[in-house]
Amino acid sequence: HASRVKQTARCKTLLVLTIDTINPTVKKVEYAVRGPIVQRAVELERELSQGMKKPFAEVIKANIGDAHAMGQQPITFFRQDAKSRACRILQSCGGHSMGAYSASQGIDSVREDVARYIERRDGGVPCDPDDIYLTTGASDGIVTMLKLLVCGEGASRTGVMISIPQYPLYSAALAELGAVQINYYLNEEKCWSLDIPELQRALDEARQYCNPRALCIINPGNPTGQVQSRKCIEDVIQFAAKERLFLMADEVYQDNVYADGCQFHSFKKVLFEMGPEYSDTVELASFHSTSKCYMGECGFRGGYMELINMDDEVKAQLTKLVSVRLCPPVPGQALMDLVVNPPQPGEPSYDNFIKERTATLSALAEKAKLTEQVLNTVQGISCNPVQGAMYSFPRITIPEKAVKEATEKGQQPDMFYCMKMLEETGICLVPGSGFGQKDGTYHFRMTILPPSDKLKILLDKVKEFHQKFTQQYS
């Protein structure tokens, strides 16, 4: 390998593709959830397995919303009990094989099942299977929708409003597409709520240098764990209608709601309840996934998007665009079908399915509470309630001296903090700077996914580390 590195250095000026001649939009892409912290965590695991001495026995990864990786058992129905449904899905596959390409928009019968699921979820608001596109995880749907929206140059370049903090898929996709990212800040003091005046401020400022065309909402929120009220969703829809913005509702955590008094309201349902003035005019794309909720089936890359009020010609373009990649993975489509078509009362798997789903969601609810409680006992950490999703995003006080040392190293202070925590405790969190935060504030994102006993240890270690760190740099 050493010789190859030398070789590369020697020939660098002869290479076609170097860091100086790479697509510049690629260089601008950032994605903290799998960034340097995680790379170091993987190295540490290797070092531990090679017998190197560390101040900890194992690396605990609380950096990514991946339930199975954190030991959550797959729901039995999705793995063993779904034979009869599998047959029905295979009937709809080319050659009755999962190995055949499907229609590019997704298997018809799966899209029909998705439509019926949405109708049940939204109390009967009608859903047309033609408006459903199956995707390779929600990520794929989100990037594809953004791609459709981007056009113009200079001051008429497409701008897209995203929350700060955000899930960094959004900023990464906008960077790659060369679109303008318009930040609106969630209100940390009011439990990460979304305030309309702040949307208006962000939009008005952005109109001076770009053409804002879309507004992205994540509800329940990643990384901030808030659940939007019905009223707030109504206000957002009104705002989008007034300002002529395409709404993108990322609802992958729709079953992950824990806090008393909180409830999931889909943008689609609220839109239709607001009457035809809105439901006939506001363009909405909403996204769902097999990766989250009680399923946590990330590896299958299943997902769908529903498109409301999308222009027919645009839909034709979309269908053409997705056909270039042939189709979403068929096993992921099949899994999506199981998710939207779970066992019904009287079916053999029903009782066990309900038991497992309930157990999974109540364990998450408990861990959400535990996380908030323990973190709030630490001086210098303050944590909003984890109302939903799978994350807490506590604010941390980083002493001046530590900020200075980080800055000298060319690191974000919270990256410095998290890297130190990883090296000393084996705990892998993601610095708040990867998601965006108000200048001068620092956070980290922590999943609530580790099993309860491990989560307790983790929280204690975080507490201990924070106290030591604060002392060291005071």
Place this chain on the structure above:
Amino acid sequence: HASRVKQTARCKTLLVLTIDTINPTVKKVEYAVRGPIVQRAVELERELSQGMKKPFAEVIKANIGDAHAMGQQPITFFRQDAKSRACRILQSCGGHSMGAYSASQGIDSVREDVARYIERRDGGVPCDPDDIYLTTGASDGIVTMLKLLVCGEGASRTGVMISIPQYPLYSAALAELGAVQINYYLNEEKCWSLDIPELQRALDEARQYCNPRALCIINPGNPTGQVQSRKCIEDVIQFAAKERLFLMADEVYQDNVYADGCQFHSFKKVLFEMGPEYSDTVELASFHSTSKCYMGECGFRGGYMELINMDDEVKAQLTKLVSVRLCPPVPGQALMDLVVNPPQPGEPSYDNFIKERTATLSALAEKAKLTEQVLNTVQGISCNPVQGAMYSFPRITIPEKAVKEATEKGQQPDMFYCMKMLEETGICLVPGSGFGQKDGTYHFRMTILPPSDKLKILLDKVKEFHQKFTQQYS
């Protein structure tokens, strides 16, 4: 639905996203394999199933390289016999579940197995698992590599050389990325061979208006079915070295070689046999997939790319870029592992596996021959030998009168021809214009995948249709 259409028309001027305000690069994307012909074929199937009278009883799809959809049985090993290997793969999954995200580059142990497969295939030329990236089908790898290469504006915009005829993923991706497509023509008279003087011509002309940086080769060829000789590959590598072009070798049909005297040579192997002057300097990405060969497992979206001599900083950018989409589908990764790690002599599945693989490949070889033979009996159709891959791309004579009628309808003459064939016979082919062809020549692409008895019927019907069509327009 009717009311919705009206609604949309009424509000069109108020919509955010219309055909006039969509991303202009999306509009330029074309993908004939799933274009209007296929949409019409799907409609016809629906009409047949609703009892509408047609001049045929079923639609036969010979438009897409999807073996299972055409009735090829999955190889048993990939579906039933692979339990012990599945355990090993699960060991490498987060939480030992296929439902966990994998590393973005792909599961380590799968990449190791891929590397060993490549070493066996290439007679011991070493392969580093770090150079392997698992992908969501080969499509994903190809688009990602092209994305890295695109930069510059105006006359320094990246140009990419692709064969004509080509697999339209390439033109579609280049359109979407806003890169310059540089056409080099395969030599139909010499069995679709790739001639270096033609490469030189295309390159020299392109240098006047763009910055050519990459050369794409499909071997065995789609849609043209040719297999490149070792000598030709050497010449191409020399050309790429001399002209400083990044080589992209699409080798998804590497097991699909039928003609006597033809053999698959990987670009990697030839590169290394040419000595360090080439193997230390020429940048090469090669692509493979679970979708083709004897497996035909398209729906799983499994694939990999191997990157030779890629700059380390570029690789870091690539790793970051793919991490935004989290990971390729894990079932597809698992299937890729089975493909590169098939049963060995002495293992229980070995005999049956070899039997099934051999049977599948020899059936394809027979169908390749049959297709060439029958088509060449038709006056006005001439067909090169199908040396490999899964397609024939015969040249067809279209009478002047038909060309005129098509032009009046605003259709390509071969689109007109194929659409007429579909309506009259139920046979779904893809017009040559979707792949590119020399001006004034017409072709269609036909897969050799239908089962033998159906293929015979199909070929007879094509013959009959062509004769009738020629008569009608003479």
